[in-house]
Amino acid sequence: MAHGPAKGIGRWLFATNHKDIGTMYLWFSFSMFLLGGAFAMIIRAELFAPGMQLIKPEFFNQMTTMHGLIMVFGAIMPSFVGLANWMIPLQIGAPDMALPRMNNLSFWILPFGFALLASTLFMEGGAPNFGWTFYAPLSTTYAPDTVNFFIFGVHIIGASSIMGSINIIATVLNLRAPGMTMMKLPLFVWTWLITAFLLVAVMPVLAGAVTMMLMDINFGTSFFDAAGGGDPVLFQHIFWFFGHPEVYIIILPAFGVISEIIPTFSRKPLFGYSSMVYATSAIAFLSFIVWAHHMFTTGMPIAGELYFMYATMLIAVPTGVKVFNWITTMFKGSLTFETPMLFAIAVVILFTFGGFTGLMLAVAPADIQYHDSYFVVGHFHYVMVAGAVFSMSGAIYYWLPKWSGKMYDETMGKVQFWVAFVGFNIAFIPQHFLGLAGMPRRYADYALQFSDWNMVSSIGAFMYGAAQLMFLYNVVRTIVAGKPTSEEKTWEGAQGLEWTLPTPAPFHTFSTPPEVK
Amino acid sequence: MVSRVKQLVVYALSPLLLLSFVGQMAHAEDAHRSGWSLLNMPRGVTGVSNDIYDLHMVVVWICVWISVVVYGVMFYSMFAHRKSKGAKASNFHESTTVELLWTIVPVLILIWVAFPSTKVLIDLYDTSEADIDIKVTGYQWKWQYEYLGEGVEFMSELTTSESAIYNLEPKTEFYLSEVNEPLVLPVGKKVRFLLTAKDVIHSWWVPDLGVKRDAVPGFINETWAKIDEPGIYRGFCAELCGKGHAFMPIVVNAVSEEEYKVWLADKKEAAAAIREMAKQTFTLEELMVKGEEAYNRSCAGCHAGNGEGIPGAFPALKGSAIALGSVANHLDVVVNGVGGTAMQAFGAQLSEVDLAAIITYERNAWGNDVGDMVQPIDVLKFKQGQ
Numbered sequence: 001m002a003h004g005p006a007k008g009i010g011r012w013l014f015a016t017n018h019k020d021i022g023t024m025y026l027w028f029s030f031s032m033f034l035l036g037g038a039f040a041m042i043i044r045a046e047l048f049a050p051g052m053q054l055i056k057p058e059f060f061n062q063m064t065t066m067h068g069l070i071m072v073f074g075a076i077m078p079s080f081v082g083l084a085n086w087m088i089p090l091q092i093g094a095p096d097m098a099l100p101r102m103n104n105l106s107f108w109i110l111p112f113g114f115a116l117l118a119s120t121l122f123m124e125g126g127a128p129n130f131g132w133t134f135y136a137p138l139s140t141t142y143a144p145d146t147v148n149f150f151i152f153g154v155h156i157i158g159a160s161s162i163m164g165s166i167n168i169i170a171t172v173l174n175l176r177a178p179g180m181t182m183m184k185l186p187l188f189v190w191t192w193l194i195t196a197f198l199l200v201a202v203m204p205v206l207a208g209a210v211t212m213m214l215m216d217i218n219f220g221t222s223f224f225d226a227a228g229g230g231d232p233v234l235f236q237h238i239f240w241f242f243g244h245p246e247v248y249i250i251i252l253p254a255f256g257v258i259s260e261i262i263p264t265f266s267r268k269p270l271f272g273y274s275s276m277v278y279a280t281s282a283i284a285f286l287s288f289i290v291w292a293h294h295m296f297t298t299g300m301p302i303a304g305e306l307y308f309m310y311a312t313m314l315i316a317v318p319t320g321v322k323v324f325n326w327i328t329t330m331f332k333g334s335l336t337f338e339t340p341m342l343f344a345i346a347v348v349i350l351f352t353f354g355g356f357t358g359l360m361l362a363v364a365p366a367d368i369q370y371h372d373s374y375f376v377v378g379h380f381h382y383v384m385v386a387g388a389v390f391s392m393s394g395a396i397y398y399w400l401p402k403w404s405g406k407m408y409d410e411t412m413g414k415v416q417f418w419v420a421f422v423g424f425n426i427a428f429i430p431q432h433f434l435g436l437a438g439m440p441r442r443y444a445d446y447a448l449q450f451s452d453w454n455m456v457s458s459i460g461a462f463m464y465g466a467a468q469l470m471f472l473y474n475v476v477r478t479i480v481a482g483k484p485t486s487e488e489k490t491w492e493g494a495q496g497l498e499w500t501l502p503t504p505a506p507f508h509t510f511s512t513p514p515e516v517k
Numbered sequence: 518m519v520s521r522v523k524q525l526v527v528y529a530l531s532p533l534l535l536l537s538f539v540g541q542m543a544h545a546e547d548a549h550r551s552g553w554s555l556l557n558m559p560r561g562v563t564g565v566s567n568d569i570y571d572l573h574m575v576v577v578w579i580c581v582w583i584s585v586v587v588y589g590v591m592f593y594s595m596f597a598h599r600k601s602k603g604a605k606a607s608n609f610h611e612s613t614t615v616e617l618l619w620t621i622v623p624v625l626i627l628i629w630v631a632f633p634s635t636k637v638l639i640d641l642y643d644t645s646e647a648d649i650d651i652k653v654t655g656y657q658w659k660w661q662y663e664y665l666g667e668g669v670e671f672m673s674e675l676t677t678s679e680s681a682i683y684n685l686e687p688k689t690e691f692y693l694s695e696v697n698e699p700l701v702l703p704v705g706k707k708v709r710f711l712l713t714a715k716d717v718i719h720s721w722w723v724p725d726l727g728v729k730r731d732a733v734p735g736f737i738n739e740t741w742a743k744i745d746e747p748g749i750y751r752g753f754c755a756e757l758c759g760k761g762h763a764f765m766p767i768v769v770n771a772v773s774e775e776e777y778k779v780w781l782a783d784k785k786e787a788a789a790a791i792r793e794m795a796k797q798t799f800t801l802e803e804l805m806v807k808g809e810e811a812y813n814r815s816c817a818g819c820h821a822g823n824g825e826g827i828p829g830a831f832p833a834l835k836g837s838a839i840a841l842g843s844v845a846n847h848l849d850v851v852v853n854g855v856g857g858t859a860m861q862a863f864g865a866q867l868s869e870v871d872l873a874a875i876i877t878y879e880r881n882a883w884g885n886d887v888g889d890m891v892q893p894i895d896v897l898k899f900k901q902g903q
Contacts, residue, residue, distance in 0.1 A: 050688060050692060050693075051681070051682060051683065051684040051688065052682055052683055052684070053684065056760075057760040057761065057762075057763065057764070058760040058827075058830075061757070061759070061760060061762070123829065124828050124829030125828070125829025125830050126829070126830070129759075129760070130757065131757045135717075135718060135756070135757070137716070137717050137718075137734065138717040138718070138757065138758065138759060141717075141858065141859065142657075142716065142717050142759065142859045144829055144830050145829060146829070225735070226733075226734055226735020226736060227735060227856060231735075231736070232718055232733055232734060232735070232736075233733060233736070266598075266606065267600070267606040268606040268607060268608065268610070269608065269610040270610065271609070271610050271611065272610070272611055272612075272616055273610065273611070274611070275611075275616045297720060297729050297730055297731050297755075298731045298733070298738075299730060299731060299733070299736070299738035299739070302638065302639065302642045305638060305642075306635060306638065309631075309634060309635075309638070310631060313627045313630065313631065314627070316623055316627060317620060317623050317624055317627070320619065320620075320623050321616070321619060321620060323587065324587070324619045327587060327590055327591045327594070328615070329610075330591065330594040330595070330598070331590060331594045331598065332594070332598055332604075332606070332607040332609070333594065333598050333604070333606045333607070334598065334599075334600040334604045334605055334606040335594065335595060335598050335599050335600055335604065336599070336600045336601070337595075345591075345595070348591065349588065349591070352584070352587060352588075353584075356580035356583070356584065359576065359580065360573065360576050360577070360580070363572060363573075363576055363630065363634045364634065364638050365565075365568070365569050365572060365634055365637040365638045365641055366569055366572050366573045366576065366634075368569060368641065368727065368728070368729050369558055369566075369569055369573070369724060369727065369729065371720075371729060371755065372720060372722075372729075372755040372756060373755065433555055433556045433557075434555070436555075436556070436557050436558040437555035437556070437557075437558075437559075437724075438559070438722075438724040438752070438753070439753075440722065440753045440754065440755045440762075440763075441757075442757045442762060443753075443762065443763040444760075444762070444763045445682060445693060445763045445764070446693065446763065447691070447692055447693045447694045447751075447766075448688060448690070448692050449552065449555060450555070451552070452552045452553050452555075453553075453555065493606075
C-alpha cells in the first residue's frame with residue numbers, strides 16, 4: 001500500500017497525493033463550469049428575443065450573479081489550482097506538494113462552500129441577485145436574507161484559495177530539484193508562483209469586504225450606508241482592490257500554459273524567457289494600483305481619474321511584451337497544429353483582441369460610454385473565456401496523455417476546437433456592437449433595436465455551450481477508450497521534467513530528485 | 518506555385534478584411550441606428566460626446582494597425598513556418614534590442630493617446646458656469662427630475678405595459694425606452710446634472726449626450742451636457758439596481774429655448790394645481806380608485822398587486838400589522854420609509870393626494886377592512902408636523 005493509491009472512497013476523501021487532489025480539483029471545477037454554463041444558457045435563451053419569455057427579471061438577476069460567481073470562483077480558479085497540483089511537482093522534480101494534508105483540506109472545503117452558495121437557489125428569497133461584484137447597498141440593505149449564505153460561502157472559498165496558494169509558494173520555494181534554479185523554472189510554475197502571492201494578498205481583502213457586509217446587514221454597522229456615515233463607493237474600492245488582481249489571478253496561470261504549449265509545437269525555445277518572468281511580475285505589481293479604473297463613473301476627483309487612467313494604460317506594455325514573445329517564438333519555428341496548439345494560438349489571437357478592448361476601456365473619457373455596457377461584457381469574456389478557459393482546454397489536451405496514458409482522438413479534438421472557436425466569436429463579437437450602441441449589461445430585457453445582435457449572440461453561446469459537452473465527451477472517451485500510449489514524450493518538441501517520466505505518470509514520481517543541468 | 522499565390526492572397530487579405538470591418542464600424546454612424554447596422558458608438562449631440570467619439574476612433578485605429586502588424590507576423594509564421602512544409606526550427610530565443618524596442622514603442626503610443634484623453638476628461642469634469650441645474654434622483658425603478666430653483670419636479674417612469682413585456686400584446690417602436698414624462702431641456706444651454714439616489718446605486722446614461730454618471734445614495738455627483746441639436750434622446754440605467762434595472766429608461770427631449778420657456782411655465786402652473794388639490798376632501802370610493810392606480814404604479818413592484826409581497830424579500834401588506842394598525846404609524850412608514858430596509862421614503866416622491874389614496878387603499882383592500890381613510894390634508898399635516 002505504501003506505493004499505490006488506497007482502495008475505495010478513502011483514496012479520495014483522505015487523499016494527500018498531489019495527482020489525486022489535482023484530479024479532484026479538475027473534475028470539481030469542470031462540474032462547476034457546466035453548472036455556470038447552464039446558467040449562461042438560461043441567460044442567453046431569455047435574451048434570444050425581446051420580452052420576457054422564460055424567466056422573471058428577479059430570477060434573471062440571480063442567473064447573472066450565479067453565473068459570474070460560479071465561473072470565477074468555482075470553475076476557473078479551482079481548475080488552475082488542479083493543474084498546479086498535477087504539474088508543479090512534475091515540472092520542478094518534487095515528490096509531491098509541500099503540504100499534502102493542507103492540500104486535502106483546501107480541496108475538500110470547496111464543495112461545502114459551493115453547496116452553501118448554490119443551496120440559496122432553493123430558498124425563500126432566492127440566490128444572490130446583486131451581480132458577481134455585489135455592490136452595496138444592493139447587496140446589503142436591499143439583499144434577500146440568503147445573502148448570509150453567500151457571505152459564508154465566499155469566506156470558505158477564500159480560505160481554500162489562500163491554503164492552495166500557501167501550498168504552491170511553499171512547494172516552489174522549497175521542493176525544487178537540485179539544479180532547478182529560479183530562472184530555470186518552467187513559465188507555468190513562475191506564473192503560478194506570482195499568482196499565489198497575489199491570492200494571498202487579496203483574498204483577505206475580499207473576506208474583509210464580505211465581513212463588512214455581514215456587519216452592516218446583521219449588526220447595525222454602516223460601512224456602506226451614508227445614513228450612518230458610511231459610503232457605498234467605499235465598497236467598490238475594497239471590492240476592486242481585490243477584484244482587479246483577481247482577473248490577473250485568473251489569467252496569469254493561463255499565460256503560463258500558453259508559454260509551455262507554443263514552444264512545444266513550434267519546436268523552438270520560448271523567446272525572451274527572462275523578459276516573460278519580468279513582464280509577469282510587472283503585471284502583478286500593476287494589478288494592485290489600477291483598481292479604480294472599474295469606477296470611472298462613480299464621481300472620483302479628476303486627479304484620481306487621471307492617475308488610474310495612466311496607470312491602467314501602462315498594463316498594455318508588459319502584456320504586449322508577452323504577446324510579442326509568443327509570436328516571436330512561433331516565428332521561424334517548425335510548426336504543427338495539434339489540438340493544444342490550436343487552443344494556444346486562439347488564446348493569443350483572442351486574448352490580444354481582449355487586450356485591445358481593454359486599452360480602449362482604459363481611456364477614461366471613452367469609458368464613460370463603454371462602462372457597464374455590453375462592450376464590457378464582450379471585453380471580459382474575451383480575456384476570461386478566450387484567455388483562461390481556452391488555455392485550460394489546451395492544457396487538458398496537452399497533458400492528458402501524460403496523466404492517463406491514453407491518447408485523445410486528434411480529429412475529435414480539432415472538431416471540438418473549431419466549434420468552440422466559432423461559437424465563442426459568434427457569441428461575443430456582437431456584444432461589443434450592442435454595448436457601443438447603448439445596451440447596458442445585466443439587462444433582463446432590451447429595447448427593440450438590440451434584437452438582431454442579441455439573437456446572433458445567443459446562437460453563438462449555444463454553440464459554445466455544445467462545444468463544452470463535446471469536450472467532456474472527448475476527455476471521458478480518452479480516459480475510457482483512448483489509444484494507450486507509453487511514450488515518455490507525447491509531443492516531439494516538448495521540453496521539461498514532466499516529459500522524462502514514464503507515461504502514464506506513476507502514482508509517486510521523483511521520489512529521488514532528478515538532477516537538472 | 519499555386520499554393521504560393523494562394524498564400525500571398527491570404528496574407529494580403531487578412532489585414533484588409535480587418536480594415537473593411539472596422540471601416541464599416543466607422544461608417545455605421547451615418548446609417549439608421551437600428552438592427553444590424555448598430556455597430557459603433559453614436560457621435561452624439563454634445564461637444565463632449567463628439568470628443569469621446571473621436572478619441573474612441575483614434576484608439577480603435579491604433580488597435581487596428583497594431584493588430585495588422587501582430588496578427589500579420591503571426592499568420593505569416595503559421596503559413597510559412599509549418600513543419601509540413603519542411604520548415605526547420607531556428608534556435609534563437611532572446612534579443613535585448615528587440616525586447617527594448619517593443620517596450621519603448623508601446624510606451625510612446627500610450628503617451629500619444631494620453632494627451633487628448635486628458636484634455637477631454639478635464640473638459641468633461643468642468644461643471645462650472647452652468648445655465649440650468651437639474652437634480653436627478655434614482656429610485657427603484659424610476660427617475661425623478663427636479664428643476665432647481667423653479668419649483669418643478671416630476672417622476673419619469675416606464676410606460677411600456679407588463680403585457681407587452683410578457684408578450685401578450687405587440688411591442689411598439691420604443692419598447693422599454695418610453696416614459697410618461699421626458700426630461701425637457703433647452704438646446705445651446707449648459708445644463709448641470711446633480712445626481713443622487715434614494716435607495717441603491719443607479720447610473721444615468723444617455724449615449725447621445727456623452728453622459729454617464731452614477732447616482733449614489735447619500736452623495737451628490739455632478740456632470741454636464743450642452744446639447745447642440747433638438748431631438749429626443751434615449752438612455753438607460755447603467756448600474757444594476759434590482760429586478761427593475763432594465764425597466765427605468767431615460768428620455769431627454771431637447772427643444773429650442775423658447776419652447777423650453779413655454780413648457781416650464783406650464784409645468785409651474787400644473788404644480789400649483791396639484792398643491793391646490795391637496796386641500797380637497799375625497800370620498801372613500803374616490804380614494805380607493807385613485808389608491809389602486811397609484812399603488813400599482815409605486816408599490817406593487819415589491820409588495821405585489823395582491824398585497825402578498827414576495828416571500829423572503831418583501832413583506833406582505835395583506836393582514837400586516839402596519840396596514841391594520843394606527844394611521845399615524847402607517848403614515849410614518851410610507852412617508853419616511855423604514856431605515857435599513859428596502860422600504861423607501863415616499864414623502865418626497867408622491868403627491869399628498871397619491872399618498873392619502875395609497876394608504877387608504879392599503880387599509881381597505883385585499884380584506885384589510887379597517888374602514889378608516891386618510892385625506893390629503895392629513896398627509897400634509899403629518900409632513901408639516903414632523
